């Protein structure tokens with residue numbers, strides 16, 4: 001078209017095309033994963049979220065010109081590394097400098113579009129840098145997250161906090177009415193692991209397993225389908241469900257840190273199911289994937305609860321108890 005009104009991007013070569021403090025920004029991006037308060041990731045879960053540190057640093061480095069000397073490159077890299085830190089998200093000095101650098105380089109307010117914006121890291125950082133920002137996503141959940149992150153705080157200000165609190169409470173009350181009975185905070189004498197204590201434990205989760213009948217006619221055991229038996233797999237806390245056979249039945253016992261020790265040779269990463277093929281823990285018979293699918297399709301599969309996850313308001317971490325539970 002002859003009379004195009006499209007503005008010419010005035011930067012011939014951008015900073016990010018020349019150099020970038022990859023190592024420092026990566027370290028900040030990793031560190032940011034531990035931030036639990038005030039981070040947009042707490043608004044709603046979204047997969048493949050980009051860290052804010054990387055989004056901020058790359059957006060800035062793509063909107064300023066390449067350095068003219070090594071010295072300038074080093075100074076700007078140091079600035080980017082500092083600016084990408086979580087603690088500097090609201091640092092006025094840094095934010096103002098970044099905005100001024102972009103304005104100076106371009107001579108106008110850049111328009112930024114993130115058509116695959118997901119959880120909104122990139123448009124949020126573009127807004128911080130003073131850009132006219134647009135975001136979209138074809139997933140309606142992402143669109144709602146984007147609105148909550150980018151639009152509503154500016155539109156509703158403090159009123160938004162009050163509303164979130166009010167409606168959050170409403171959801172909690174409604175959920176309590178509907179499913180509260182399944183999460184009773186009852187005080188029972190519970191034998192939790194090696195410690196016998198009479199304390200308040202609140203069930204916060206139930207672990208269920210799908211089951212199929214063993215196809216060996218001499219056995220017929222109810223086989224729980226489990227890919228693995230881990231309940232906690234942290235460096236400082238390893239707990240698993242240990243399957244054992246009693247009276248031709250598969251039962252479970254909690255083993256690991258704080259519980260009975262791991263039995264010799266027990267590998268919790270190997271469950272009863274592997275690639276849709278099932279091994280019976282009672283007789284060792286194998287059931288192939290075709291047969292397993294058929295058992296499900298023909299309504300012969302079942303389900304059973306195998307463990308309960310408990311929470312103690314006075315203690316750190318989660319506790320586990322096999323089901324049916326042993327009571328003292």
Ligand SMILES: C[S@@+](CC[C@H](N)C(=O)[O-])C[C@H]1O[C@@H](n2cnc3c(N)ncnc32)[C@H](O)[C@@H]1O
Nearest residue numbers: 048049050116117118119120121137138139142
């Ligand atoms: C890698 S994620 C983006 C993550 C985002 N940068 C963040 O920090 O959360 C890719 C996004 O693209 C979206 N998407 C995939 N195909 C799309 C399409 N054709 N149109 C719009 N969005 C699409 C997905 O829903 C997903 O949210």
Ligand SMILES: [Zn+2]
Nearest residue numbers: 214219280283
């Ligand atoms: Zn069997």
